[in-house]
Amino acid sequence: MYDVLIIGAGVVGGMIARELSGFRLSVAVLEKENDVARGATGANSGIVHAGFDAKTGTLKAKLNVLGCAMMEKVAAELGVRYEKCGSMVVAFGDEQDKTVRELCDRGIANGVPELSILTGDEARKIEPALSGNITSVLLAPTAGIICPYSLAIAAVGCAMDNGAELFLNTEVTGVEKTSGGYVITSKDGRKFESRFVVNCAGLYSDKVAEFAGKCDFSVRPRSGEYMLCDKDAGELVSHTVFKVPTKMGKGILVSPTAHGNLILGPTSTDIDDKEDKSTTAAGLELIAKGVSESVDNVPLRSVITSFTGLRAVGSTGDFIINESEGFVNCAGIESPGLTSAPAIAVYVRNLLIGAGMDPDRKEDWNPGRKIYKADPKKYGRIICRCETVSEGEIISAIHTNPGATDIDGIKKRTRSGMGRCQGGFCQPFVAEILARELGVSLLEITKSGSGSELLMGKTKEAGI
Numbered sequence: 001m002y003d004v005l006i007i008g009a010g011v012v013g014g015m016i017a018r019e020l021s022g023f024r025l026s027v028a029v030l031e032k033e034n035d036v037a038r039g040a041t042g043a044n045s046g047i048v049h050a051g052f053d054a055k056t057g058t059l060k061a062k063l064n065v066l067g068c069a070m071m072e073k074v075a076a077e078l079g080v081r082y083e084k085c086g087s088m089v090v091a092f093g094d095e096q097d098k099t100v101r102e103l104c105d106r107g108i109a110n111g112v113p114e115l116s117i118l119t120g121d122e123a124r125k126i127e128p129a130l131s132g133n134i135t136s137v138l139l140a141p142t143a144g145i146i147c148p149y150s151l152a153i154a155a156v157g158c159a160m161d162n163g164a165e166l167f168l169n170t171e172v173t174g175v176e177k178t179s180g181g182y183v184i185t186s187k188d189g190r191k192f193e194s195r196f197v198v199n200c201a202g203l204y205s206d207k208v209a210e211f212a213g214k215c216d217f218s219v220r221p222r223s224g225e226y227m228l229c230d231k232d233a234g235e236l237v238s239h240t241v242f243k244v245p246t247k248m249g250k251g252i253l254v255s256p257t258a259h260g261n262l263i264l265g266p267t268s269t270d271i272d273d274k275e276d277k278s279t280t281a282a283g284l285e286l287i288a289k290g291v292s293e294s295v296d297n298v299p300l301r302s303v304i305t306s307f308t309g310l311r312a313v314g315s316t317g318d319f320i321i322n323e324s325e326g327f328v329n330c331a332g333i334e335s336p337g338l339t340s341a342p343a344i345a346v347y348v349r350n351l352l353i354g355a356g357m358d359p360d361r362k363e364d365w366n367p368g369r370k371i372y373k374a375d376p377k378k379y380g381r382i383i384c385r386c387e388t389v390s391e392g393e394i395i396s397a398i399h400t401n402p403g404a405t406d407i408d409g410i411k412k413r414t415r416s417g418m419g420r421c422q423g424g425f426c427q428p429f430v431a432e433i434l435a436r437e438l439g440v441s442l443l444e445i446t447k448s449g450s451g452s453e454l455l456m457g458k459t460k461e462a463g464i
């Protein structure tokens, strides 16, 4: 019997697990995929929003501002790249100048510090690539950039190092109330008992809440397509440059990433299929047009990949975080959910305490992670030339909690395969290292879990 079971190992489930691992509690995380951070956390803008977007008084506004203030410390503790680069919302003409002033007023009401409005010329002095057509800018120096999946991986790793368990390939298909708590059933028939349950299942949090009979909301997917430029374009802008928001979101941005690339996007399209992560020619054209309006000379020739993330848009317009009979929903956690995650974790911990969880703090809690050290010689062999990743780093990623087991897992932990050649050179070497370190056949190595095996068989064995 666990004290708390968390369903979903995205950044929200991960940060909650980390928070609870600071107490004398038995905690486990159940994740349907074969790795953490495979949902929205794995594909988003990676912006730590200052907090002026959300309507004053909402949970989104409150947890955004708190999360933004917490992020620098959390990232440092977890060894995750974070940079307080500041953000700009750029306006074109009178109508949008007015929106920028409204956003500034809303930010001040939400408690965002250091906001100011610049003229277009003032803004171009700090950010020379901004379009000459920009008439005013909302500057938010407290905004930042972070690697979203690194944050989730590190948070889960910290929780595991402090005693939490992680069950991958564990899709929750049933939640039953008992006198002492809940029995959770997974698709393959395993049962997990727990006093408290926290539902952080992202796009499927409505389904999981329904299993428990605690669903009065729905969650639908809104796709966001991106283009990512090589590092040679990473210094085009030093701030995150947003357009004025619309009812579909914060609009198309141009931003440096925490790893020195330049990210362009996202689009914003309501779709029906919760698994549709395709990119479209129309979406990429829209991004190209959108970014060239706010920033001059965006080097589209430097685009090295494109991808899509799916927002989990809740039916209430706000984050849906509530507790009933020891069952906590964390649903509709769309943007700024990444920013808010550290604050959501504290909020959920307090909800659980309100529901009767009575934990003692651990004196010896480590807010960071234990990083596995490979044989020093292995750090001298470079496997990924684009990102200069060594064999030692790859071995470390396999043996540090939560360990990578496939090509994408290595990619997200070490950046091997993230560069200009997108793994064309290093992937076979990474596969060999994975097979060797995990003690499995090369034929079992996958790109991203079962069904994405890299190899079908040995050519000579097949008689080819």
Ligand SMILES: Cc1cc2nc3c(=O)[nH]c(=O)nc-3n(C[C@H](O)[C@H](O)[C@H](O)COP(=O)(O)OP(=O)(O)OC[C@H]3O[C@@H](n4cnc5c(N)ncnc54)[C@H](O)[C@@H]3O)c2cc1C
Residues within 6 Å of the ligand: 007, 008, 009, 010, 011, 012, 013, 014, 030, 031, 032, 033, 036, 037, 038, 039, 040, 041, 042, 043, 044, 045, 046, 047, 048, 049, 170, 171, 172, 173, 200, 201, 202, 203, 204, 205, 208, 223, 224, 225, 266, 309, 310, 311, 312, 333, 334, 335, 336, 337, 338, 339, 340
């Ligand atoms: C395009 C886009 C741009 C964004 N930009 C930003 C940004 O710049 N800044 C910001 O702050 N936020 C941003 N966000 C929002 C942010 O990414 C999310 O709020 C955050 O990642 C949500 O984390 P999560 O853990 O709730 O969900 P997820 O990361 O989706 O995790 C949910 C997990 O639950 C698992 N799961 C689902 N069903 C089950 C089940 N039945 N059993 C077991 N496991 C299950 C999934 O596999 C998944 O791993 C953006 C989102 C998108 C899509």
